[in-house]
Amino acid sequence: MGYIDEKVPPKRDERLRVCHAYGGTVCGLVNDSRQGCLVNRDRSFSQTSNCQMGLALAMILTVPNTVTIMHAPVGCGGSSHGMDGHFRNGVSIRGEKPKSLIWFSTNLDENDVINGGEQKLEEAILLADRRHRPKAIFVVSCCAPGIIGDDIDSVAKRLQNQVMAAIIPLHCEGFKTKISATAYDVVYHGIARNLLGKAGQGFTASAAGALREETQRKQRQERTVNLFNVYSIGYPDEVELTRLLRALGLEVRYYPNFADPERYGVLTEAALNVSICATHDDYFLKHLEERYGMPYMINTMPIGIRNTNEWLLDIAKPLQREAEVQRLIEAETRELDEALAPLRQTLRGKRVYLSGGEMRVAATAMLLQELGCEIIGFRAHHYDEFGDNLYLKATEGQPQMEVNVATTQPFELVNLLRRAQPDLYLGHSGSNLWAAKLGIPTLPIFSAPQSYLGYRGVFEVAQRAARLMENPAFQRRLKENTRQPYREAWYDTDPYRYITG
Ligand code: SF4
Structure with a gap:
C-alpha cells in the first residue's frame, strides 16, 4: 500500500469502491458495487451531512x-x-x-x-x-x-x-x-506515522518500558490479540468480547479508543489483529500487516448469534484453539437460546427497518432475524466493497430487500418510513428522532453504556426490543403532538428522486 509514507492519507472516495447515494434493492446494490458502477452516484439536492x-x-x-x-x-x-x-x-x-x-x-x-x-x-x-x-x-x-x-x-x-x-x-x-468514514483512516494514518514506531523510544514512561519487556516474551505474544474499538463500541461490549476471548485462553488489548499512547509501544507484540468493524479498521490493519507482518481478521462483526460464532471461529483457527471455541459456542448458544425463548414470542413477525453504519445495519438485520423479526429495509451511511458478502448473507432469500445509502438525509428517511410503516426502527440518535416523530417505536443501534455485541448483546437487544413492543406509548404520543417539516406532496414523491448517476 505505502500510503503511510505520504503526509496525507488518500480519501476513501478514491481508495475504495465507495458510494454515498443509492436507492434500490440489495441485489442491485451489490451487483453495481462489484461492477464498479456506484462510484459516481450523487444527489442533485442534499441536506446537511x-x-x-x-x-x-x-x-x-x-x-x-x-x-x-x-x-x-x-x-x-x-x-x-x-x-x-x-x-x-x-x-x-x-x-x-x-x-x-x-x-x-x-x-x-x-x-x-x-x-x-x-x-x-x-x-x-x-x-x-x-x-x-x-x-x-x-x-x-x-x-x-x-x-x-x-x-x-x-x-x-x-x-x-x-x-x-x-x-x-x-x-x-x-x-x-463526502465519505466521512475517511476520518478513521486519517486518525490511523497519524498514529502509524507519529506514534506507532516511536512509543517506547524516549517519550514513554518507565511503566511502558516494564510492560514492553514483559510482553516481549514470546509466550505472551502468542496468546495476545489486539481488538480495534472505534467510537461505536462501548465498554460493556469490550467486557463481553474480552470474556469470550479469555475463555479461549487469550489476552486482549484494545486500540485506539481509550488507549494510552504508551500502549502503542506493545501493539506489534500480538499474535493477531482483530477488527470489530471493517468500516473502521481496514486501512490500519493492512498497514500493520505490510509493515510489521502482523496477520489480521476483518471478515465479521460480532453482532448476532451466527456472526459472533463466525467471529470467534475466525480468531480461534489461526491461533489453534478450534476445540475450545467449539465448546464455548455450544455452551453459550444453548444458554442464550433458553433465555431468548420468551422474548422471541414477543418479537416474532415484527417488521423492522434499520439505519446506521454499513456493516452494523446488515449484522443487526441478521440478529433481528434470529429473534424472529422480519427485516423490511435498511439504510447505510455509505457503502463499499466490504459490504458485498455481508449484505448478501443478511438478505438470503430476500435479494429484493430495499436498501438506501445516505449519510443522514432525513428527507429520504421520512419518505421511506412512511411508506414502509415498520413496527420497529433501529438507528443512531439523530435519525431515531425522525422515526419517533412518525410514531414508530425506536431503539438506538448504538449506545455506549448498553451491550450490543457478542451473545450478551443479542440478549440485551432482544430484551430492549421486547420491552418497547410491549409499550410504544412514547412514540405514539410524540406523533400526536409534533409535526414533520415536509409538505405532504413529498411523501407522494419517489424518495430517490434526487439521486443521480
Ligand atoms: S466543521 Fe468540518 S466541514 Fe465545517 S469548516 Fe470545519 S472542518 Fe470544514
Whole structure:
C-alpha cells in the first residue's frame, strides 16, 4: 500500500469502491458495487451531512493523556464540549481517575486566512505542551488551513524537538471528502506515522518500558490479540468480547479508543489483529500487516448469534484453539437460546427497518432475524466493497430487500418510513428522532453504556426490543403532538428522486 509514507492519507472516495447515494434493492446494490458502477452516484439536492472531522474527534478525544488542537476557526470542533462526559465516563469505567477533556482551538480569523495561521499553531502547540505535559498532541487541520495551505506537518516537524509530547498531525478538512468514514483512516494514518514506531523510544514512561519487556516474551505474544474499538463500541461490549476471548485462553488489548499512547509501544507484540468493524479498521490493519507482518481478521462483526460464532471461529483457527471455541459456542448458544425463548414470542413477525453504519445495519438485520423479526429495509451511511458478502448473507432469500445509502438525509428517511410503516426502527440518535416523530417505536443501534455485541448483546437487544413492543406509548404520543417539516406532496414523491448517476 505505502500510503503511510505520504503526509496525507488518500480519501476513501478514491481508495475504495465507495458510494454515498443509492436507492434500490440489495441485489442491485451489490451487483453495481462489484461492477464498479456506484462510484459516481450523487444527489442533485442534499441536506446537511457529516464532516469527517467529527468522526476523527470521536476517536482522538477518547485518548487519555493527550491534548487536541483544532487548527481552525473556533466553530470547528465546538461540539467537543459534549464529549467531556463521554471521556470522563470512559476513563473512569476503565479504572482510571476521571479527568477533564483538554482541547484547544487556534481560532483562525479573517486576518489568518489572508496571512496564514502557522504562527498561531506553533504557539498553541508550545502552550499545550508546557501547560499540560501530555504524552501526545493531536493537531487537527480543518477546512480553512486546508484551503490557505498551512503546512501542519512542517510545523510539527519543526517543533517536535522542543516539546515532550509526540505531535500527531491529522488532515481532517471536511470539504475534501463526502465519505466521512475517511476520518478513521486519517486518525490511523497519524498514529502509524507519529506514534506507532516511536512509543517506547524516549517519550514513554518507565511503566511502558516494564510492560514492553514483559510482553516481549514470546509466550505472551502468542496468546495476545489486539481488538480495534472505534467510537461505536462501548465498554460493556469490550467486557463481553474480552470474556469470550479469555475463555479461549487469550489476552486482549484494545486500540485506539481509550488507549494510552504508551500502549502503542506493545501493539506489534500480538499474535493477531482483530477488527470489530471493517468500516473502521481496514486501512490500519493492512498497514500493520505490510509493515510489521502482523496477520489480521476483518471478515465479521460480532453482532448476532451466527456472526459472533463466525467471529470467534475466525480468531480461534489461526491461533489453534478450534476445540475450545467449539465448546464455548455450544455452551453459550444453548444458554442464550433458553433465555431468548420468551422474548422471541414477543418479537416474532415484527417488521423492522434499520439505519446506521454499513456493516452494523446488515449484522443487526441478521440478529433481528434470529429473534424472529422480519427485516423490511435498511439504510447505510455509505457503502463499499466490504459490504458485498455481508449484505448478501443478511438478505438470503430476500435479494429484493430495499436498501438506501445516505449519510443522514432525513428527507429520504421520512419518505421511506412512511411508506414502509415498520413496527420497529433501529438507528443512531439523530435519525431515531425522525422515526419517533412518525410514531414508530425506536431503539438506538448504538449506545455506549448498553451491550450490543457478542451473545450478551443479542440478549440485551432482544430484551430492549421486547420491552418497547410491549409499550410504544412514547412514540405514539410524540406523533400526536409534533409535526414533520415536509409538505405532504413529498411523501407522494419517489424518495430517490434526487439521486443521480
Ligand atoms: S466541514 Fe470544514 S469548516 Fe465545517 S466543521 Fe468540518 S472542518 Fe470545519
